[in-house]
Amino acid sequence: MSLPQIEIQLVATVVAVACALPGTFLVLRRMGMMSDAISHAILLGIVVGVFIVGTLHSPLLIVAAALTGLLTAALVETINSTGQVKEDAAIGLVFPVLFSIGVILIAKFAGDMHLDTDAVLLGELAFAPFNRLTAFGLDFGPRALWTMGGVLVLNALFLALFYKELKLATFDPGLAASLGFRPRVLHYALMGLVSLTAVSAFDAVGSILVVALMVGPPMTAYLLSDRLEWMISLSAAFGVLNAIAGYWGAHLLDVSIAGTMATTTGLVFGLVLLGAPERGLIAQWRRTRRQKWQFAVKMLAIHLRQHENTPEAARECQVDHLQEHLNWDGPFAERVVERAVSRGSVRRENGHLRLTDEGREVAQEAATQT
Amino acid sequence: MPDADPALTVRDLTVAYNEEPVLWDIDWTVPAGTLTGIVGPNGAGKTTLLQAILGIETPAAGQVRIFGQSYEAARDRVGYVPQRGSVDWDFPTDALDVVLMGLYGRLGWIRRPGAEEKEEAHAALEQVGMADYADRQISQLSGGQQQRVFLARALVQEADLYFMDEPLQGVDATTERALFDLLRTLQQRDCTVVAVHHDLQTVPEYFDRVLLLNVRRIASGPVEEVFTEENLRRTYGGRVGFLRKNESPISDSASAPNRKEESRA
Numbered sequence: 035m036s037l038p039q040i041e042i043q044l045v046a047t048v049v050a051v052a053c054a055l056p057g058t059f060l061v062l063r064r065m066g067m068m069s070d071a072i073s074h075a076i077l078l079g080i081v082v083g084v085f086i087v088g089t090l091h092s093p094l095l096i097v098a099a100a101l102t103g104l105l106t107a108a109l110v111e112t113i114n115s116t117g118q119v120k121e122d123a124a125i126g127l128v129f130p131v132l133f134s135i136g137v138i139l140i141a142k143f144a145g146d147m148h149l150d151t152d153a154v155l156l157g158e159l160a161f162a163p164f165n166r167l168t169a170f171g172l173d174f175g176p177r178a179l180w181t182m183g184g185v186l187v188l189n190a191l192f193l194a195l196f197y198k199e200l201k202l203a204t205f206d207p208g209l210a211a212s213l214g215f216r217p218r219v220l221h222y223a224l225m226g227l228v229s230l231t232a233v234s235a236f237d238a239v240g241s242i243l244v245v246a247l248m249v250g251p252p253m254t255a256y257l258l259s260d261r262l263e264w265m266i267s268l269s270a271a272f273g274v275l276n277a278i279a280g281y282w283g284a285h286l287l288d289v290s291i292a293g294t295m296a297t298t299t300g301l302v303f304g305l306v307l308l309g310a311p312e313r314g315l316i317a318q319w320r321r322t323r324r325q326k327w328q329f330a331v332k333m334l335a336i337h338l339r340q341h342e343n344t345p346e347a348a349r350e351c352q353v354d355h356l357q358e359h360l361n362w363d364g365p366f367a368e369r370v371v372e373r374a375v376s377r378g379s380v381r382r383e384n385g386h387l388r389l390t391d392e393g394r395e396v397a398q399e400a401a402t403q404t
Numbered sequence: 405m406p407d408a409d410p411a412l413t414v415r416d417l418t419v420a421y422n423e424e425p426v427l428w429d430i431d432w433t434v435p436a437g438t439l440t441g442i443v444g445p446n447g448a449g450k451t452t453l454l455q456a457i458l459g460i461e462t463p464a465a466g467q468v469r470i471f472g473q474s475y476e477a478a479r480d481r482v483g484y485v486p487q488r489g490s491v492d493w494d495f496p497t498d499a500l501d502v503v504l505m506g507l508y509g510r511l512g513w514i515r516r517p518g519a520e521e522k523e524e525a526h527a528a529l530e531q532v533g534m535a536d537y538a539d540r541q542i543s544q545l546s547g548g549q550q551q552r553v554f555l556a557r558a559l560v561q562e563a564d565l566y567f568m569d570e571p572l573q574g575v576d577a578t579t580e581r582a583l584f585d586l587l588r589t590l591q592q593r594d595c596t597v598v599a600v601h602h603d604l605q606t607v608p609e610y611f612d613r614v615l616l617l618n619v620r621r622i623a624s625g626p627v628e629e630v631f632t633e634e635n636l637r638r639t640y641g642g643r644v645g646f647l648r649k650n651e652s653p654i655s656d657s658a659s660a661p662n663r664k665e666e667s668r669a
């Protein structure tokens with residue numbers, strides 16, 4: 035691996051983790067769309083910032099953009115509190131407006147400025163190693179690594195300090211407010227961090243990837259975690275995985291890095307959604323299937339039990355007869371009986387089905403349950 | 405310790421959502437050491453009343469005093485059990501952790517709960533019969549078990565005044581009795597308990613005092629004085645079948661007016 039290759043992966047990794055941290059709380063608050071809104075709306079802040087300070091390279095731009103992020107959050111909350119529209123609809127109303135004002139301003143007044151919409155949407159990670167931080171005649175590596183490293187540290191610090199407060203305000207804002215933990219202040223602090231992360235990241239990776247990285251890894255982690263600590267760590271881990279895998283995908287296919295990272299994020303989420311041990315679709319499907327069989331075996335046991343030691347037992351307790359009585363088709367009835375036999379609930383005795391003691395218990399239990 | 409001041413005084417309280425008053429000019433006093441029920445139809449503003457008292461909603465007008473102090477000053481003496489449906493039970497956490505949240509107020513900002521707090525939380529879970537479920541993911545608890553976890557969380561707060569929003573909602577008859585006994589125990593420890601309650605039939609048995617609420621305060625005071633058919637009719641809009649004491653109860657459903665509870669859940 036060449037040095038620029040390592041540097042690109044480092045930047046991607048740092049961006050991914052920096053996004054995953056606040057993203058976890060966005061997802062838990064069911065505000066994933068907010069990352070979309072903020073990462074677009076900040077364009078307006080950047081443009082206005084450029085008008086004021088006259089250059090694209092000023093820390094003031096970050097402040098201006100972060101303020102637009104907060105403005106977005108405030109507008110969404112205002113519209114939301116009218117009770118006329120749902121939160122996601124409010125988000126959908128606010129950010130296209132702010133984003134298009136930004137786009138119009140660029141088109142009208144900043145045609146000559148280096149701020150094309152392609153770069154805004156997709157960024158260009160591949161160029162990260164060319165923009166370097168130098169001081170005292172020394173080369174300190176890619177500038178993006180330093181900005182994003184700073185953002186990562188800030189996010190991690192915020193989470194570490196206010197972990198318990200964020201957890202409470204997310205799970206039960208009512209209790210948080212009644213205990214004096216100011217959930218609204220925490221909400222805006224979180225939105226501020228989301229904005230700051232989005233602005234800093236979008237220079238390197240563009241706004242689409244910011245959204246993918248803030249929402250994808252936490253959603254993936256959510257499917258696999260029972261504990262918040264776990265979910266945060268897993269989000270970060272998936273972020274790193276997506277970053278590295280995305281980089282090598284782009285390298286192999288010779289396409290945009292941001293694009294493959296976003297695609298990988300989607301793929302990984304899809305795989306986990308299918309395969310997660312508890313909440314995955316396959317696990318759910320198998321659970322339903324198992325329940326279906328268990329239910330069928332219970333029905334069989336109850337049926338046999340009802341006719342045990344009765345005159346018609348000889349007729350009722352045959353596989354063929356089950357079709358008629360329980361409305362099962364032949365092959366299905368045969369498979370249920372096989373299952374019941376292999377579980378030791380039923381015995382076959384020259385063509386007849388007999389309950390074992392265990393089977394009687396199953397029937398008994400099922401009967402008392404209903 | 406008996407307080408000279410009432411546990412709670414509410415004066416001229418009005419709360420509005422979007423200019424629409426949902427609570428109108430409420431005057432209400434809860435003497436210390438009592439067990440008070442709040443009843444009223446769905447949408448009457450019961451939850452809103454508790455939230456306004458606890459500073460979660462900002463009132464349009466009015467005053468709230470807790471043991472003669474402002475809520476901010478008396479915060480440490482107040483415990484809160486929200487309506488069970490108000491939180492996301494799919495949140496990645498376990499029962500013990502939810503109970504620990506009751507201690508966050510005492511810990512203050514930044515400090516995290518330690519071994520001592522965990523022990524307290526365990527003890528509270530034990531009190532509500534949930535010790536075996538301490539590390540169960542909360543979505544895997546039944547509705548009644550979730551309700552008990554919420555109660556345990558209130559218990560660790562060791563408050564003097566408790567506000568509970570339908571603490572007995574969704575629990576079976578045996579559990580209801582056990583939980584109610586717990587409220588009585590609290591009262592015997594000189595705590596004051598205010599609970600929103602939906603089952604009119606058990607009101608006289610469970611509570612000393614009652615507030616009948618439907619946007620306005622219809623009546624409040626000792627159960628035997630204000631829990632009358634006339635007052636109930638005014639609260640529920642004349643659709644309640646309820647007989648006076650000593651007659652057999654016939655009311656089957658008291659919360660008839662607009663059952664939005666189901667659709668919300």
Ligand SMILES: Nc1ncnc2c1ncn2[C@@H]1O[C@H](COP(=O)(O)OP(=O)(O)OP(=O)(O)O)[C@@H](O)[C@H]1O
Binds near residue numbers: 453
């Ligand atoms: N955040 C909100 N925004 C707008 N209106 C609200 C809000 N919360 C509650 N309301 C309205 O205020 C009224 C009172 O609601 P509240 O939840 O206090 O009723 P409640 O008596 O607790 O009902 P329930 O028995 O269903 O719990 C209702 O009409 C409700 O629609």
Ligand SMILES: [Mg+2]
Binds near residue numbers: 451452569
């Ligand atoms: Mg309510």
